[in-house]
Amino acid sequence: MRVSLSRLAHARSGDKGDGSNxxxxxxxxxxxxxxxxxxxxxxxxxxxxxxxxxxVDRYEVxxxxxxxxxxxxxxxGGGTESVITDAQGKTHAQGLLLMEIDVxxxxxxK
Amino acid sequence: MGRSVRIGNGQGFWGDSIDAPxxxxxxxxxxxxxxxxxxxxxxxxxxxxxxxxxERGYATDFVQFVDEVLPDLKKRGVRIIANAGxxxxxxxxxxxxxxxxxxxxxxxxxxTVSGDDILDRLDQFRDSGVRLAHMETGEGLFDADRxxxxxxxxxxxDGMVRALDEGADIVITGRCTDPGLVxxxxxxxxxxxxxxxxxxxxxxxxxxxxxAQSTGGNFTRWWEVPDMAGIGYPIAEVSDEGGLVITxxxxxxxxVTVETVAEQLLYEMGRPDHYITPDCIVDFTSIKIAQDxxxxxxxxxxxxxxxxxxxxxxxxxLAGYKATGQLVVSGPDALAKARLCAxxxxxxxxxxxxxxxxxxxxxxxxxxxxxxxxxxxxxAPEVVLRLGVKDVDRAKVDRFGKEIAPLVTSGPxxxxxxxxxxxKAQEIVAYWPALIDRKLVRSEVSVVEVGS
Numbered sequence: 001m002r003v004s005l006s007r008l009a010h011a012r013s014g015d016k017g018d019g020s021n022x023x024x025x026x027x028x029x030x031x032x033x034x035x036x037x038x039x040x041x042x043x044x045x046x047x048x049x050x051x052x053x054x055x056v057d058r059y060e061v062x063x064x065x066x067x068x069x070x071x072x073x074x075x076x077g078g079g080t081e082s083v084i085t086d087a088q089g090k091t092h093a094q095g096l097l098l099m100e101i102d103v104x105x106x107x108x109x110k
Numbered sequence: 111m112g113r114s115v116r117i118g119n120g121q122g123f124w125g126d127s128i129d130a131p132x133x134x135x136x137x138x139x140x141x142x143x144x145x146x147x148x149x150x151x152x153x154x155x156x157x158x159x160x161x162x163x164x165e166r167g168y169a170t171d172f173v174q175f176v177d178e179v180l181p182d183l184k185k186r187g188v189r190i191i192a193n194a195g196x197x198x199x200x201x202x203x204x205x206x207x208x209x210x211x212x213x214x215x216x217x218x219x220x221x222t223v224s225g226d227d228i229l230d231r232l233d234q235f236r237d238s239g240v241r242l243a244h245m246e247t248g249e250g251l252f253d254a255d256r257x258x259x260x261x262x263x264x265x266x267x268d269g270m271v272r273a274l275d276e277g278a279d280i281v282i283t284g285r286c287t288d289p290g291l292v293x294x295x296x297x298x299x300x301x302x303x304x305x306x307x308x309x310x311x312x313x314x315x316x317x318x319x320x321x322a323q324s325t326g327g328n329f330t331r332w333w334e335v336p337d338m339a340g341i342g343y344p345i346a347e348v349s350d351e352g353g354l355v356i357t358x359x360x361x362x363x364x365x366v367t368v369e370t371v372a373e374q375l376l377y378e379m380g381r382p383d384h385y386i387t388p389d390c391i392v393d394f395t396s397i398k399i400a401q402d403x404x405x406x407x408x409x410x411x412x413x414x415x416x417x418x419x420x421x422x423x424x425x426x427x428l429a430g431y432k433a434t435g436q437l438v439v440s441g442p443d444a445l446a447k448a449r450l451c452a453x454x455x456x457x458x459x460x461x462x463x464x465x466x467x468x469x470x471x472x473x474x475x476x477x478x479x480x481x482x483x484x485x486x487x488x489x490a491p492e493v494v495l496r497l498g499v500k501d502v503d504r505a506k507v508d509r510f511g512k513e514i515a516p517l518v519t520s521g522p523x524x525x526x527x528x529x530x531x532x533x534k535a536q537e538i539v540a541y542w543p544a545l546i547d548r549k550l551v552r553s554e555v556s557v558v559e560v561g562s
Contacts, residue, residue, distance in 0.1 A: 011373070012323075016380055021377075021380065080538060
């Protein structure tokens, strides 16, 4: 079935130079295993294609059941130089949680 | 049972709640109140204030806070650590000493920790071949002519620790790392051996540094957070056995759970196994977190290693001007009318000969911040049109500000919400992150007692 990523994970984002970081945390071990497989840098880059002008890096933080994404060049110049509304990437976590993904029908969801 | 101390953070950034540090101070047992006032842009603003008035250039909010708590400070044995000194730690201390004298508080020791401000040393660095190369582009700071506004080194905690060792009740620093404000009292209290102990204190500081972001603020499942208005600010309980628990005062709002803490652990994170500070390198993939009672999260198994030979310098320079202005566009076809408004502004500016280095338009309410993720709300009943420009020519940027209001009478119908006057050009303060050999800077500590 197709569900919102927010049923499997929570997230927080902030700025990192002229890019942002999004920490995506799975609620369960099964959820983390699925996210590791599905949430490749390419998938995240495609999701943010209108926002992220650079590449996407992914780091694994298994002890927190988390993936940390760096969205390069996603703040319109970054910090004080930018004139866009979200110059600090504060909304990028919520944006990522809007993604829809396919999970098995009996998958445990929040 | 080991000895433990409670270190709180009552100010996550410049502009955070002014009541939060007071509630942290008064709302329950606490040994240290730490406060962070310095965003990157703050240093350049403070340099300007100091230029206009040599008695300024620090966070005046902090002095107001100290003024309120001074009578109880010594009595309760609470110590305060804040980077409120900005670019003028001496003036900040003078204001606090003044307050102490006025309130007849004696025996109060106030320390300044400085050495971070290298603005006056830049010429000397240039002449001796220190390039201060941009961390991303590799370009040397002095390769082109730049109007530099501020230059501050993110200092290690040694100065703050020394100030506490010398009995300071209040420690006022310039630029330091945010986690350093919490690490300093941990090192003063426990003299933790080895990199893992320093890393533990650093992680405590990282979790606390954004105030209520670890106690339910900015949390994904916001509807579960009780009493957000009365949200408690975070407290790190650190014990001499190297234990660390994140909590908050009893009876305050918000919540401390594995999930609120995990979100904050990842906040503004780059490479998680290699979190570099002036004091150590932390491996965030080593950390274990577990619920340890209501509103208590235990953090353990933190691994650290030796820091690098360099320190980070934050340099700010003038990079032109910017302005943004907005209008509300309502009624049928609000989005189409908003887009017309934007086109009219750009066309009129072009007719007056104004072309900009960069322009930007947003129709807020239609799905701007999640562009490409949510389908645009074509039928939005109202739209906030937000326009922005950037240019090196201040006059042109000011000219843009005069072109917003006329739309109310000379554009499409249903346009309103123009308030607050014409947008004015603001300086663009750009950042130049660089590294500097740590041997070139030194923490300077001075402790003064009121009445002495």
